[in-house]
Amino acid sequence: MKILVAVKQVASLDEDFExxxxxxxxxxxxxxxxxxxxxxxxxxxxxxIKEAGGEVEVVAVTIGNDDADEVLRKCLAKGADRALRLWDxxxxxxxxxxxxxxxxxxxxxxxxxxxxxxxxxSDHAFAATGMALAGFLGWPHAAVVNQLTYGAGTTTAPxxxxxxxxxxxxxxxxxxxxxxxxxxxxxPRYASLRSIKQAAAKPIEVLGIADVGLADADVGxxxxxxxxxxxxxPEKGRAQMIxxxxxxxxxxxxxxxxxxxxxxx
Amino acid sequence: xxxxxxVTREHAPPRTARALVRAALSSGEWVAAxxxxxxxxxxxxxxxxxxxTQHRGRRLLVAGAANTPATAxxxxxxxxxxxxxxxxxxxxxxxxxxxxxxxxxxxxDPGLAERLARHPAATDALIxxxxxxxxxxxxxxxxxxxxxxxxxxxxxxxxxxxAGERWRLGMQANAGRALIARLSVRADRRMLSILAKHAEASxxxxxxxxxxKHLEVRRALAMRSVLTAQELSVLASDPHWSVRRVIASxxxxxxxxxxxxxxxxxxxxxxxxxxxxxxxxxxxxxxxxDSDRWVRQAVARHPSVSKALLRQLARDRDPDVRxxxxxxxxxxxxLLSALxxxxxxxxxxxxxxxxxxxxxxxxxLARDASLDVLSGVARAPNTPLGLLTxxxxxxxPDVRxxLLGNxxxxxxxxxxxSADAYALTRSQALAHPRLSLSRRWAMRSDPDERIRGAxxxxxxxxxxx
Numbered sequence: 001m002k003i004l005v006a007v008k009q010v011a012s013l014d015e016d017f018e019x020x021x022x023x024x025x026x027x028x029x030x031x032x033x034x035x036x037x038x039x040x041x042x043x044x045x046x047x048x049i050k051e052a053g054g055e056v057e058v059v060a061v062t063i064g065n066d067d068a069d070e071v072l073r074k075c076l077a078k079g080a081d082r083a084l085r086l087w088d089x090x091x092x093x094x095x096x097x098x099x100x101x102x103x104x105x106x107x108x109x110x111x112x113x114x115x116x117x118x119x120x121x122s123d124h125a126f127a128a129t130g131m132a133l134a135g136f137l138g139w140p141h142a143a144v145v146n147q148l149t150y151g152a153g154t155t156t157a158p159x160x161x162x163x164x165x166x167x168x169x170x171x172x173x174x175x176x177x178x179x180x181x182x183x184x185x186x187x188p189r190y191a192s193l194r195s196i197k198q199a200a201a202k203p204i205e206v207l208g209i210a211d212v213g214l215a216d217a218d219v220g221x222x223x224x225x226x227x228x229x230x231x232x233x234p235e236k237g238r239a240q241m242i243x244x245x246x247x248x249x250x251x252x253x254x255x256x257x258x259x260x261x262x263x264x265x
Numbered sequence: 266x267x268x269x270x271x272v273t274r275e276h277a278p279p280r281t282a283r284a285l286v287r288a289a290l291s292s293g294e295w296v297a298a299x300x301x302x303x304x305x306x307x308x309x310x311x312x313x314x315x316x317x318t319q320h321r322g323r324r325l326l327v328a329g330a331a332n333t334p335a336t337a338x339x340x341x342x343x344x345x346x347x348x349x350x351x352x353x354x355x356x357x358x359x360x361x362x363x364x365x366x367x368x369x370x371x372x373x374d375p376g377l378a379e380r381l382a383r384h385p386a387a388t389d390a391l392i393x394x395x396x397x398x399x400x401x402x403x404x405x406x407x408x409x410x411x412x413x414x415x416x417x418x419x420x421x422x423x424x425x426x427x428a429g430e431r432w433r434l435g436m437q438a439n440a441g442r443a444l445i446a447r448l449s450v451r452a453d454r455r456m457l458s459i460l461a462k463h464a465e466a467s468x469x470x471x472x473x474x475x476x477x478k479h480l481e482v483r484r485a486l487a488m489r490s491v492l493t494a495q496e497l498s499v500l501a502s503d504p505h506w507s508v509r510r511v512i513a514s515x516x517x518x519x520x521x522x523x524x525x526x527x528x529x530x531x532x533x534x535x536x537x538x539x540x541x542x543x544x545x546x547x548x549x550x551x552x553x554x555d556s557d558r559w560v561r562q563a564v565a566r567h568p569s570v571s572k573a574l575l576r577q578l579a580r581d582r583d584p585d586v587r588x589x590x591x592x593x594x595x596x597x598x599x600l601l602s603a604l605x606x607x608x609x610x611x612x613x614x615x616x617x618x619x620x621x622x623x624x625x626x627x628x629x630l631a632r633d634a635s636l637d638v639l640s641g642v643a644r645a646p647n648t649p650l651g652l653l654t655x656x657x658x659x660x661x662p663d664v665r666x667x668l669l670g671n672x673x674x675x676x677x678x679x680x681x682x683s684a685d686a687y688a689l690t691r692s693q694a695l696a697h698p699r700l701s702l703s704r705r706w707a708m709r710s711d712p713d714e715r716i717r718g719a720x721x722x723x724x725x726x727x728x729x730x
Contacts, residue, residue, distance in 0.1 A: 014325070014329055015329070016348060016351060016352065017348075018348055028322070029321050029322035029325050030325065030348075189686070190662065190686035190687050190688070191686060192686040193684050193686065193711075193712065196712045241427075241429040243427075243429050
């Protein structure tokens with residue numbers, strides 16, 4: 001059997017940062033890149049199933065330019081058997097719908113029995129990729145999965161989901177399926193030095209959109225249903241300490257109210 | 266990309282500063298160049314400058330990295346780049362010259378001015394220039410929070426600060442009598458509570474504080490290093506426990522007050538009293554029976570507590586009290602043995618974390634399930650080699666990492682841990698004195714960029730020593 005794990009190289013902000021000249025994202029000079037935390041748990045869950053026995057292949061897949069190879073190497077070091085990266089310059093500006101469409105094309109090519117995605121990415125937090133992917137595939141989907149008891153080769157997967165108010169939901173899902181994995185489902189491992197070195201020598205399969213049957217119109221802004229208009233830091237509220245005697249403070253307060261209300265006070 | 270570090274480099278550790286700089290340059294890694302920047306001269310320094318200033322992202326990285334030394338910060342400093350200069354002005358390693366080189370931009374950049382005003386390495390000349398900047402008050406407020414402003418700077422700040430921020434000057438040790446007197450005119454509750462503590466507070470102001478109905482004012486007065494007998498007498502019987510608590514912690518407290526506080530109604534006062542180093546044995550014995558567990562814990566921590574009292578407190582119903590006995594330096598071995606079988610892991614951990622943990626107890630505690638206990642055994646200098654070897658294979662990274670707190674850890678185990686999967690463990694192995702030079706140098710191929718930088722930093726520091 002095969003498990004495909006969708007992973008993302010996320011960006012975290014430095015303490016201080018600047019917004020890009022077009023006002024739609026943070027200047028990349030101020031970003032620190034790493035594997036999305038949720039995806040670390042997804043990968044661990046897949047590797048655990050592999051280690052439990054049976055012929056299981058774990059394939060990590062990401063969408064991004066060659067900078068994203070770093071996170072795929074991490075996945076290989078932690079136990080993924082193969083790593084795939086899909087990229088084309090026309091994919092720049094893809095929203096979660098376009099990403100879901102692209103991942104669905106990879107899934108059709110790879111034909112896995114299960115697909116794991118993180119509940120959300122820590123940078124853009126759309127929490128939509130898993131759902132969009134399942135929608136494009138027409139597969140069942142379960143979100144916020146915090147327990148999975150799945151044996152390789154079975155046709156259904158017993159899962160447990162986190163709901164609001166501390167409620168849990170136990171359910172069974174037909175495979176193939178897409179599961180959005182929640183933090184805490186397991187304890188992700190640290191890759192040993194040996195496996196890190198071995199991972200460095202493993203190939204990363206790089207695919208273009210044509211390799212998975214997509215056209216420029218399917219990805220990027222052309223294939224998206226939403227677009228970022230502006231990214232900004234909201235202005236802080238104003239506060240003012242009013243000094244003086246009680247009478248002076250009252251007079252100043254009255255003047256401020258008059259100013260705000262246009263003289264109605 | 267960062268995976269280039271995997272290229273095997275078998276060379277011996279560099280013996281000279283120049284060889285180290287060349288090795289750093291040939292690695293092509295900015296973290297290496299940063300670490301050796303203080304050793305580079307001539308063309309090699311130019312090469313390092315080129316590497317560190319290659320593009321804006323690199324300069325920002327260098328300025329934002331916690332361990333960047335002053336020399337590297339000076340190399341990347343660029344007063345024309347607002348984000349970069351703010352990062353450098355916030356960096357604790359920035360030197361006075363670098364900070365001063367940024368100051369011309371401060372007049373038009375309040376954020377920079379505020380950071381410079383807070384920086385511990387800012388010179389008097391820089392502070393004086395910041396005092397004259399027009400614009401928002403945030404840099405002035407930042408200046409007012411600096412410790413040890415001189416009298417002239419305090420006086421200038423008094424003129425420039427908004428009235429609502431002047432209270433900060435009451436915390437300046439060098440504010441001077443005249444300025445304290447000006448601040449005390451129409452002093453409100455907050456100002457009075459600040460000024461009552463000041464060494465230059467007038468007798469009149471102290472008298473006002475002593476009569477104040479506000480407890481924070483009286484408490485502030487109680488914090489003065491010197492009090493008159495009358496002030497001490499009045500404050501010692503203050504109706505509020507928090508004032509009495511401050512008095513109970515004063516050195517050279519008259520014996521009559523010490524005795525008075527043994528039966529104080531507030532356990533918070535008795536807790537402070539029980540921690541006094543000059544407490545007579547008879548009062549310690551009384552406090553060992555106190556109903557409050559934190560009072561009993563303070564007795565169990567007291568340097569003069571007798572072995573008899575330690576035996577009594579080792580049977581205390583509260584685990585925090587028993588833990589304090591387990592940590593006390595005078596606790597006899599038999600008592601430690603009993604505490605090593607305490608039902609509460611927190612108490613057993615206190616025994617395990619003793620520097621003088623005997624090998625016999627280490628063997629017993631090494632079978633414990635608690636990670637706290639095992640970490641203590643791992644750090645103990647007398648833990649037998651066999652146990653240390655077992656712990657170095659423990660599945661929990663925090664237990665393996667604790668071994669590196671053991672200065673006597675044999676070299677083979679330090680070497681093993683220097684290849685641990687957990688980066689923090691490898692980082693601590695790098696700093697362990699028993700790691701061989703050759704293995705330490707080989708760690709410049711570590712997957713973690715911070716560790717690779719630390720390797721070059723360690724060898725650079727060795728050259729300077």
